Amino acid sequence: MSLAFSMPEPRMVHDPMLPERAVIEAIKPEAYGISTFFLRLADPAEAAAYAFLPGQFNMLYLPGAGEIAISVSSDPGEPRLLGHTVRYAGNVTRTLGRLKVGHGVGLRGPFGNPWPMGEAAGKDLVIVAGGIGLAPLRPVILSVLRRRDAYGRVVLLYGARTPADLLYTDEFARWQEGNIDVHVTVDLGDERWKGLVGVVPQLFYRIRVDPKRTLIMTCGPEIMMRFVIYEALARRIAKESIYLSMERNMKCAVGFCGHCQFGPTFICKQGPVLKYSSIEPFFGKEDF
């Protein structure tokens, strides 16, 4: 005999692991081994619905190669064309580097916690970036330029290993014109370099900050960010006013794969942008 109860209908839910198809619209070489890929979502409805905040990232998928987390480096005011500044470092990025305009890429996103633009309004902003760490901060700079009156003094402290590794150098003049104070340094100069030589945190000695009204946003190698935090704290800037963007291995970006854990924090969900005070006990812990 058959029973009175039957199986509940399985519910169809959207799978957050399925990428949307996007097309490469343009590729802009930025520095040695680094290019910005401008992507447009192929589905017009998806493209129209897409919006991101400065500091958020997408998962870019290449069939057979894999998937990686890349922050959006373009203007949040122009979310139809999404810039992703990529360094050719691993399997996926090298495969991406062989693609051409018109080729397809998988895209999921945006994910993650953005930079605190609301909190930054009315304050002085010190943006500190090392190497490709400027990519997730570029949307901050472009957002500031759109509403320059909403912020106080805005300073960019930026450095890379060599002059050839500096990103977005063609935009620095426009940023300066927009009343952003740009300071640039390199670890190692070449024969044509006439700028500063030294590590990024030393740029703090070229500016004056008012600790009560200053917000720090920093992204770069962890060792650089440690010394940025050191310099900021030395200037009496509160731990709660220091924000950093962290990098960890990520497979899913939605908190299921476990790879990006940093103590209690899932970098994909609570990060990548984190308030320093929220991770202080773990930051800089050896092999953590």
Add this chain to the structure above:
Amino acid sequence: MAAGLPRVSASVVVPKASLQKVFDNLRASGFTLVGPTVREGTVVLEEIAGLEDLPLGWTDTQEPGSYRLQRTRQPEYFGFAVGPHSWKSFLHPPRLKLFSVEKNNGDWTLRAAEEHAPAYAFIGVRACDLHAIEVQDRVFMGGEFRDPHYARRREQIFVLAVNCGKASATCFCASLKTGPKVRGAFDLALTELPEVFVIEVGSEVGSEALRDTSWESATAFDLGRAAQAVQRAERQIERQLRTDDLPKVLYDNLDHPHWDQVAARCLSCANCTQVCPTCFCTTVEDASNLKGTAAERTRVWDSCFVLDFSHVHGGNMRPSIRARYRQWLTHKLASWLDQFGTLGCVGCGRCITWCPVGIDLTEEMEALREKATP
């Protein structure tokens, strides 16, 4: 024989052979039965057809790094503790194809994998494992995002839980209050007595599954004997995990010298994470055909003990075994609380039994406490 069906929350007594009728009822309703069976000297969880597949007359002896099956004098269907498998294999499959891709001329089309997830009836879910399912519910269904693969399987399951009548030497559920008595959402909860099963009805579906089983209402005497059986198991549990001061005691001792001592024994083999009923980490595998015209993506279980787990360009965040064991234990007993409001440990003892060198997290935790920095 009582007519009709028992009401929810009632307890009934059925002859042992009647469990086959419960199985038949479940199968007639479309469930795929999964339960314990003996394979290669181990009680594993597999699809089962009937009572004859259950490990009748087998029991286990478990110690740190050791698992042996033995014959018992009293033939019981559920006279053993948990084996290496847990229900997560069915709710969160070890390998799951996510999608496939067909490529041509640099462009491609994506096709989501078709899922054939049967409605499972889980036969013999122990108290610790029922808690483990609730822990994974929080991971995959409790947050901003929902894992549709897990949710689909989870929403369809039938749970026939079993109160433990025997504990193994590696069990420590009592100290975590996750067992040995079954609590939580079950359809039926069974206690095995020498000649009958005492069954508590937990849901309408559970009640329906008892149709035509010649069930009778349990008497106070039956219920007393069932309670005694669980109490006997609880008395056998000697191992304990102290949970006071968690997560603080771990966060305060990330540089404790004891981590080096565990690392000297740990092989980083990942057995503990594979047998753990709550460990959820996965990675993805990408494969393509030789011509590069088709590719697919598969989600597979991963482990924080694998070196590549923390790989970023330029290296691994946790290159030492010390760092990886610390990550695992700190996640289980500290950061899990912050992330999901519950411990990542249910006291099943699998990680102790199946550790090839017998590392016991309850002992390691005590060592970290004893010499803890104030």
